[in-house]
Amino acid sequence: MLGDLNKAQLLDFLNQQVIGRLGCSNDGETYVVPINYVYRANAIYAHSGNGKKIDMMRANPKVCFLIDEIVNTFNWKSAIIQGTFSELHGETRQQAMQGIIHKIMPLTSKPTQEPSHGINPAEHDNLIVYKIEFSSISGKYESHDDEA
Incomplete structure (x- = not known):
């Protein structure tokens, strides 16, 4: 069966996943x-060092975000979000970073030995924390689980 994810399914899916693809x-x-990323209240929250994606989003804050889960060719789901990038500062930045840490760190087997996600450890104090506020979200799925 091929179909559309409803709003509740989309929000559950966003909460379950931790990696998505950002298009700018x-x-x-x-x-x-x-x-x-971490999903909270109609937005995706993430962090990055300075680089190409940050430069591009600062120049054009309209972005696209994709999450997917592919079991096989006939059993998958995906969601696409259109949204707007903005950098976070102060308490909002700190809260977002705490949310990211709490979501990601339990998934690591050896947190002290994990890579720095492409960010030089000396630059961690200069991390850019940002959000992508949704303007639209949609999703599709295909599943044949109930077929014998």
Whole structure:
């Protein structure tokens, strides 16, 4: 069966996942990268060091975000979010970073030996914490689990 995910299914799906793909564009170039995230209150929260995606989102804050779960060709689901990037500061930044840490760290087997997600450890104090506020969200699924 092929179908649309309803709102409750979409929000559950966003809460279950921790990695998505962020798409941004500027000056005729499109860039898509995987990111760790946490979902809260109609927004995706994430962090990054300075680099291409941050430069592109600062220049054009309209972005796209994709999450998916693929078991096989005939059993999958995906959601696409259109939204707007904004950087966080102060207490909001700190709360978002705590949410990210609480979501991601339990998934690591040896937190002290895990990679720094492409961010130089000396630059951790300069992390950019941001949110993608939704303007729209939609999702699809295909499942044949109930077929014999």
